[in-house]
Structures are given as C-alpha cells and as structure tokens.
Amino acid sequence: MSLSPVILTERCILMINFNNVEISYGDFVAIKDLNLSINEGEFFTFLGPSGCGKTTTLRSLAGFLIPTKGEITIDGEDITNSPIETRGISMVFQSYALFPTMTVYENLAFGLKVKKVPKAEIAKKIEEITQKIEINKDQLRKNVSELSGGQQQRIALARALILEPKILCLDEPLSNLDAKLRIGMRTELKRLQKSLGITTLYVTHDQEEALTLSDRIAVFNDGFVEQVGTPFEIYNKSKSEFVCDFIGDINKLEIPLIKYINKKSGKKLDESCEGFARIERFKNNPVEGYVEVPCTVIDSEYDGVLTKYTLSCLGQNLKYIKLNDGSSNYEEGDSISLYLNSDDVMQYPNN
Numbered sequence: 589m590s591l592s593p594v595i596l597t598e599r600c601i602l603m604i605n606f607n608n609v610e611i612s613y614g615d616f617v618a619i620k621d622l623n624l625s626i627n628e629g630e631f632f633t634f635l636g637p638s639g640c641g642k643t644t645t646l647r648s649l650a651g652f653l654i655p656t657k658g659e660i661t662i663d664g665e666d667i668t669n670s671p672i673e674t675r676g677i678s679m680v681f682q683s684y685a686l687f688p689t690m691t692v693y694e695n696l697a698f699g700l701k702v703k704k705v706p707k708a709e710i711a712k713k714i715e716e717i718t719q720k721i722e723i724n725k726d727q728l729r730k731n732v733s734e735l736s737g738g739q740q741q742r743i744a745l746a747r748a749l750i751l752e753p754k755i756l757c758l759d760e761p762l763s764n765l766d767a768k769l770r771i772g773m774r775t776e777l778k779r780l781q782k783s784l785g786i787t788t789l790y791v792t793h794d795q796e797e798a799l800t801l802s803d804r805i806a807v808f809n810d811g812f813v814e815q816v817g818t819p820f821e822i823y824n825k826s827k828s829e830f831v832c833d834f835i836g837d838i839n840k841l842e843i844p845l846i847k848y849i850n851k852k853s854g855k856k857l858d859e860s861c862e863g864f865a866r867i868e869r870f871k872n873n874p875v876e877g878y879v880e881v882p883c884t885v886i887d888s889e890y891d892g893v894l895t896k897y898t899l900s901c902l903g904q905n906l907k908y909i910k911l912n913d914g915s916s917n918y919e920e921g922d923s924i925s926l927y928l929n930s931d932d933v934m935q936y937p938n939n
Contacts, residue, residue, distance in 0.1 A: 600627040603787050604649065604755065609658035611644055618644045620811045622658070626789065626804075631781050633790045635798040636808030637834070642791045645808070646757050649789065650677050662754070675755075678748035682760040684740050688733040692723070692743055695732055699751050713750050720780065721746040738769045745777070749784070756781075759791045774800060795835050799823060807831050823866075829936040832864045839865050841933060842904045845881070852879040855930040863933040867896075867907045871927040878927035883908075885922045901926070 604626040611619040619641045626632045634642035647653045649660060651672035659668045667675050686695050693714060700710045718725065721742050732740060741761060748756060761777075762770045778801050781788050792798055798805050799819040807814045807822060807830075815827040826832035833840075841849075841863040850857050857863060871878060883899035883906065895917055897908045908926060910917070918924060 601629075602626075603628040603630075603663060604789075605661045606645070606649075607659050607661070609645075609648065609655045609660060611641075611648055611653060612656040617656075618811055619648075619655075622813065624806060624813060624816065626787065628787055629785045631778070631788045631790065631801055631803045633792060633798045633802040633805045634808060635792060635795065635805050637793055640808040641811045642806075642808045643759055646679075646759055646789055646791050649675075649755075650679050650757055651675055676753050677755045677757055678751050678753035679757040679759065680744045680748050680761045682763055684744040684761075684764075686732045686740060686744055686747070689731060691729055691731055692735070693728040695743060696728075696747050696750055699747065703751075717746045717750045720784075721749070722776075737765050738773060741765065741773060745780075749786075754787065756786050756788045757791075758788065760793070761790075762797065763792075763794075770797075777801065799835075807834065809834075826864075826934060829864070832934055832936070837867050837907065837909075839867055839870070839906045841865060845902050845904060846933075848881070848902055849879050849928065849930050849933065853877075853930045857930060857933055858935050858937050861935055861937045863935045865928060865932050865934070867909055869928065869932040870906070870908050872908070872910065872924065873927065875927050875929070878929050881906075881926045881928060883924055883926055885918045885920055885924065887920065888918065890917075899924070899926070 602625055606622045606624040609619060609622040610617060622645065634645060636642050644653060648655055651667075651670065655668060659666050661667065662675065687698065690698070696714050696717065697710050700713060705713070714728070717723075718728065723742055723746060727735065727739065732743060735743065744761070762773055765773060774797060790798075790801060799822070802819055804816060804818055805822050806816045809830050815822060815831045817825070822831065823835055826835060832838060843859060843862060846857050846863050847859050849855065850859065874880070881901050883901040885897055886900050886905070887898040889896045890912075893912060894909050895912055897910065897918060899906045899908055906926070
C-alpha cells in the first residue's frame with residue numbers, strides 16, 4: 589500500500605482549484621462565483637453554519653454535483669464533468685454509509701473488489717490499513733452493526749483510505765459522536781492526516797474543530813466565502829463582521845463603549861459603528877496602555893476550569909472568563925474593573 593507521507597516544501601504545490609464556480613438548484617443559487625485553491629497535503633476545512641454551501645462545494649469536487657458555471661481542476665486537469673470514479677477522491681459521510689449486515693473485513697474489501705483487485709492483494713491492503721487506523725483484528729470478523737459509533741467512524745475512514753485516493757473528503761464525520769469521543773477522534777484524525785500527508789477537505793460547522801484540525805479554513809456564509817486563512821488569521825484577524833462573530837466567543841462593543849475607549853485611550857476607533865473584542869483579551873488587572881472599564885457582575889457560569897461572567901459595563905453586557913486557579917470568584921453584584929487594549933478591538937464600518 590503506497591500511502592507514504594508527502595513532504596511539503598516551502599513552495600506549496602497547488603492541487604485543487606475552484607474557478608468562478610456557481611452551483612444552482614433551479615432558480616436558487618447555492619454557491620456564487622467561488623474561487624478557491626487548496627494545496628497538496630493540506631488539511632483544508634470548509635466552515636460555516638447549516639445551509640451556507642460548504643457541503644454543496646465538497647460534493648461538487650467529489651462529482652456528486654455538477655456546477656452550473658465555472659470549472660474545478662485537480663493537478664491542473666479540468667474534472668468538472670468527469671465521472672466520480674476517475675477523480676481519485678474518497679469520501680467519508682456524516683452517516684458513514686457502511687454496509688451494516690457485512691463484516692468489517694467485507695466493508696473494507698468492497699471497493700477493492702469493485703476494482704477487481706486480486707484477493708491476496710486485498711488481504712495485504714486490509715492488514716496494512718488496520719495497522720495505520722489501529723483497528724483491532726477481532727473487529728474484522730464482526731458486523732458493522734455490532735460496533736460503536738467511534739469504531740464505525742474508524743471503519744469508514746479506513747474504507748476511504750484503502751483505495752489510496754489523492755484526495756480525502758470528510759463531511760461532518762464526527763458529528764454523530766459524543767463530546768469526549770469526538771475530541772479523541774479529532775486528535776487521531778489529525779495525526780493520521782499528517783503521517784500520510786494526504787490532501788484532506790473537511791466540512792464542519794464546529795468552530796473549535798476547524799481551528800484545531802486545519803492548516804487553512806474557508807469560512808462560508810450564504811453561498812460565499814467570507815475569508816480564507818490559517819486558524820490564527822481567521823480568529824485574530826477576522827476580515828468581516830460575520831467571521832468575527834461566528835468564530836469563537838466574542839464581545840460586541842456598542843457605540844457608547846467605543847466612545848469611552850477613545851476618550852480614555854486617545855485612540856480613534858470609528859464611533860459610527862460597533863466593535864468586537866475576543867473575551868479572553870479582557871484582563872482583570874491593570875496593564876499599561878489598557879483602558880479601565882468599570883463593571884458590575886450580574887451572572888456567572890462555572891464549568892470547572894473556567895468561570896464565565898456576565899457583566900454590566902457602561903449600559904451594556906460583556907462576557908469575561910476567569911481561570912479557576914484557587915483564588916476567590918466574584919459574586920453577583922460585585923463591582924470590578926476590566927482592562928482592554930484598544931488595539932484588540934475589531935471594527936467593520938463597511939459591512
């Protein structure tokens with residue numbers, strides 16, 4: 589089995605390109621003028637809320653949908669209208685799409701049998717993939733219906749990889765798992781992708797999942813890509829109000845608070861529009877260059893590691909997180925001060 593790691597140099601190699609792609613269903617335009625490039629060996633995530641077009645885009649790459657306009661290329665070759673089986677793509681669906689009455693071995697062998705791979709070669713490939721995915725050999729004899737959700741997810745991934753695709757597409761593959769298992773599988777998926785170096789496209793609505801797994805992220809909104817960037821860029825340098833508000837936990841700063849920050853800092857934030865600041869950027873101790881904002885505690889949520897407070901500050905509510913480090917927590921009605929650097933305020937006057 590030739591799933592050897594791809595060594596990426598500083599010069600990225602373009603593998604997938606969406607060029608002016610439009611996808612319509614009758615009069616409804618699901619994807620509008622999409623231009624997007626994915627590099628070889630990248631873990632690239634399509635992120636956005638339900639109905640934004642991310643799965644539609646993935647399905648057009650895999651060949652389940654044909655764009656109304658534009659072209660899709662892989663390694664410079666136009667595959668817009670190519671048959672699914674010629675694209676070198678394997679896909680793992682949210683439902684896993686396994687055969688429940690077949691054994692794990694039969695599920696893994698199915699695609700290879702369709703390709704008329706010799707029986708001995710099939711056995712060899714299954715042995716290799718079970719080692720890579722860490723599937724217990726005892727499970728090979730079990731029917732898929734006997735396995736847990738996490739085990740089924742591993743089988744679906746193994747069945748996709750055993751075909752040795754150039755590109756792996758994953759459509760919300762972890763959404764059916766419980767929270768703890770989802771985190772564990774997320775770590776395993778990233779480890780596997782890095783070890784194999786396979787170009788991977790991942791669809792999710794989970795911001796934490798996208799930030800944790802991805803080399804780069806495309807944030808979709810209503811059929812458009814709002815921003816493409818690294819997790820750091822998407823989170824810290826959000827290019828639109830939608831991206832800023834969709835990614836992570838954030839405070840919206842109303843205009844009276846913007847004016848207050850300008851007055852206290854001497855900075856010139858735009859007083860015609862609201863601002864945004866990540867909740868972890870607020871400090872509870874004085875810092876040089878930061879503006880002091882007086883607040884009153886009105887609510888709290890304790891989650892073990894952190895406590896999230898809701899505060900009333902200059903006529904609006906703000907959220908603040910505090911590490912539970914053994915020091916005393918705030919009580920409802922306490923007067924406290926938060927400190928904010930005006931450089932951490934993001935604004936979008938033209939949105």
